[in-house]
Amino acid sequence: MHSKFPNRVMPYILLIPSITVIVIFFLIPTIRSIYQSFFRVSPFGDRRIFVGFGNFSRLFNSPSYVDSLIRTLIFAGSVVVIGLIFCVIVAALLNQRLRGMTIYRTFFIWTYAISPAIAGTVWALMFNPATGPVVYLVKLLTGKAINWMNDGNLALAIVIIAAVWKMMGYNIIFYLAGLQAVPNELLEAAAIDGANGIKRFVKVTLPLLSPMTFFLLIMNMLYAFFEVFGLIDIMTKGGPGNATEILVYKLYRDGFIAIDIGFASAQSVVLFIFVTILTVLQFRYTQQKVFYG
Amino acid sequence: MKTYKKQKIQVYTVLTILTLVVMFPIYYAFVMATLNSTESYSYPPRFIPSSHLFENMKQAWKNAGMGRLMFNSAFTATVVAVAKICFSIFAAFAFTYFGDFRGKYLFFGLILITHMLPLPVRLLPTYDMMKTFGWVNTYYALTIPFFASATGTLLFRQLFLTVPSSLADAARIDGAGPMRFLWHILVPLSKTNMGALFLIEFNYIWNEYLWPLVITTTKEMRVVQIGIKILLASEAQAADWNIIMAGTIMAMLPPLAMLLIFQKTFMEGFSMKEEK
Numbered sequence: 001m002h003s004k005f006p007n008r009v010m011p012y013i014l015l016i017p018s019i020t021v022i023v024i025f026f027l028i029p030t031i032r033s034i035y036q037s038f039f040r041v042s043p044f045g046d047r048r049i050f051v052g053f054g055n056f057s058r059l060f061n062s063p064s065y066v067d068s069l070i071r072t073l074i075f076a077g078s079v080v081v082i083g084l085i086f087c088v089i090v091a092a093l094l095n096q097r098l099r100g101m102t103i104y105r106t107f108f109i110w111t112y113a114i115s116p117a118i119a120g121t122v123w124a125l126m127f128n129p130a131t132g133p134v135v136y137l138v139k140l141l142t143g144k145a146i147n148w149m150n151d152g153n154l155a156l157a158i159v160i161i162a163a164v165w166k167m168m169g170y171n172i173i174f175y176l177a178g179l180q181a182v183p184n185e186l187l188e189a190a191a192i193d194g195a196n197g198i199k200r201f202v203k204v205t206l207p208l209l210s211p212m213t214f215f216l217l218i219m220n221m222l223y224a225f226f227e228v229f230g231l232i233d234i235m236t237k238g239g240p241g242n243a244t245e246i247l248v249y250k251l252y253r254d255g256f257i258a259i260d261i262g263f264a265s266a267q268s269v270v271l272f273i274f275v276t277i278l279t280v281l282q283f284r285y286t287q288q289k290v291f292y293g
Numbered sequence: 294m295k296t297y298k299k300q301k302i303q304v305y306t307v308l309t310i311l312t313l314v315v316m317f318p319i320y321y322a323f324v325m326a327t328l329n330s331t332e333s334y335s336y337p338p339r340f341i342p343s344s345h346l347f348e349n350m351k352q353a354w355k356n357a358g359m360g361r362l363m364f365n366s367a368f369t370a371t372v373v374a375v376a377k378i379c380f381s382i383f384a385a386f387a388f389t390y391f392g393d394f395r396g397k398y399l400f401f402g403l404i405l406i407t408h409m410l411p412l413p414v415r416l417l418p419t420y421d422m423m424k425t426f427g428w429v430n431t432y433y434a435l436t437i438p439f440f441a442s443a444t445g446t447l448l449f450r451q452l453f454l455t456v457p458s459s460l461a462d463a464a465r466i467d468g469a470g471p472m473r474f475l476w477h478i479l480v481p482l483s484k485t486n487m488g489a490l491f492l493i494e495f496n497y498i499w500n501e502y503l504w505p506l507v508i509t510t511t512k513e514m515r516v517v518q519i520g521i522k523i524l525l526a527s528e529a530q531a532a533d534w535n536i537i538m539a540g541t542i543m544a545m546l547p548p549l550a551m552l553l554i555f556q557k558t559f560m561e562g563f564s565m566k567e568e569k
Contacts (some may be wrong), residue, residue, distance in 0.1 A: 004390060004391055004392040004461075005390050005391055005461070005465065005470075005471040005474070007391060007470075007471060008394065010387070010391060010471055011387035011388075011391040011394045011397070012387075012394070014383040014384065014386055014387035015383070015384055015387045015400050017379075017380045017383060017384075017440070017441075018380045018381070018383070018384045018404060018440075018441045018442075018446070019400060019403060019404075021380070021437065021438070021440045021441040022403050022404065022406070022407055022441045023403075024422075025415075025419060025422075025437070025438040025441075026406070026407050026410050026415065026441070027403070027406075028418070028422070029415035029418035029419040029422060030410055030414065030415050030418075032415075032418035032421075033414065033415055033417065033418050036417070036418070090308075090311060093304055093307060093308050094308070096304055098301060098304060098305070100305075104308050104312060106553065106556065107312045107315065107316060108311075108312070108315065109552075109556075110549060110552060110553065111315075112496070112552060113496055113500075113545070113548040113549040113551070113552040114500075114545055114549070115499070115500030115501075115502065115518055115544075115545070116500070116502065117500070117502045117518045117521055117522070118500075118518075118521065118541055118544060118545050121322075121521055121525070121537065121538075121541050122318045122319065122321075122322045122538075122541065123318060125318075125321065125322060125325060125534055125537075125538065126318050126321065128532075128534065130334070130336075131333075131334060131335070131336050131337075131338045132338070133317075133321055133338050133340070136336070136337055136338050165315070165318070168315065173560065176560075177560075197300060222411065226411045226412070226413050227411075229413070229502060229503045230500075230502030230503065230518060233502070233506070233522070234521065234522060234525065248413045248503075251413055251416070252413075252416070252503070252507075255416065255417045256417075256420075256507060261417060264417055265417060268413070268414050268415065268416070268417065271413060271414050272409075272410070272414045275409050275410070275411060275414065276409055279408055279409045
């Protein structure tokens, strides 16, 4: 242990600010969320009726919730897989000791500073059915007029593209940091053994990066589950139909628009269980490398 | 040597193509922001900037009340970032320099647990609480719930653990109390990390969307991210993309400028965090 100041009161005083905020704004609301998930508000809004796990069975018997859950998993899975594969390759290229790489780096990391809402706006413009450049390009190449306002799968795909694009900066920053830690001698040894660039990347770099990949996998999952709200709200509002209504968006709709508190609280609890699993995995397998951006 | 040169060209080619693809949306957003309304609807789309950028910005500024929104975002982001730095330095100091005081691990656990509780998980009860406090549409609601930081606490704790213990011994022998030691020794040592954390948190709050959306309803309290929604919604039938993009560019400029200017500090902060 570190050398200490023999002061018994000071540490508590120092911790008061953080702990107060955590208890009031994190702990109590979470407990109330769990508590409320066992109740239902009477139709007149004047009484709470205890319903046990009623809200939860309603949840998993509700086709729209199950549907939203599946969509969320497809969305999150795609964001993670596409994002990580793309970013690890770009980071490896950016990590070459070549002139001008700092400038290239800047081109790839800046989306870190873009908000999901802004990413959504920009991509909504790109795919704007009337004059969007991508729509124009597709029309030019295939003769087909694509319109994501009435094509659910396309809408989901576009939301995924926008979400990956926004997260690209974050992923590349972390992969670059991870690549700094790959010892050069190993790569040189592999080169002497006759391994070419791609082989070195697959056999040496990728395995050494796997802790970072795991960390980013979790961060990207959390991002895809929780932080893309703004992107969805700006781009699709969950539509067309319910094609892009991921869990957070449904929670918001049920809680704030439909005001079905018990039902929404049960959704919060499911999300909470999900985050808990991810966090535990993260602590188990990454030696406390927990860093949010 | 020849293959080396060939590889180099390949790397540059691939990177250049990818850069163009990745940058195109933002380039196009910029072009859109410079067009007048006829040009913005031309088909095929126009890819060369025109000259109406400032006009459009003025229009967006007026339509969404951008001045107030920008101020609100800048103010809340700065307050939260500074408070997070202070709170987490205090907490990290408590965890590293006072031995095993009672409840230490409980408190440490509590701080880490904030990672497990993203806003959506506690959205409704937190909102109810704000109503009880009378904090709806106030700066209190936009800032105070964000003050605790697990990231910051871990970051500074990591750093403080690497500070040689002889420094603290010397300070104590000289009769300096813990707060003087913190202020005169640890704080100056933490400058890079403080800078990096400020960037991260400023960026995070500036870009936050869900919380301001539910907790503010008046024009005076809205933040810039919601401004984009306002711009989009105000043009219900036919979106004025040139005005929207002018507003969007204003909304993304401050954190982007900070990132680009302080890129080095920022990257150092990140790699520091990665060390252990």
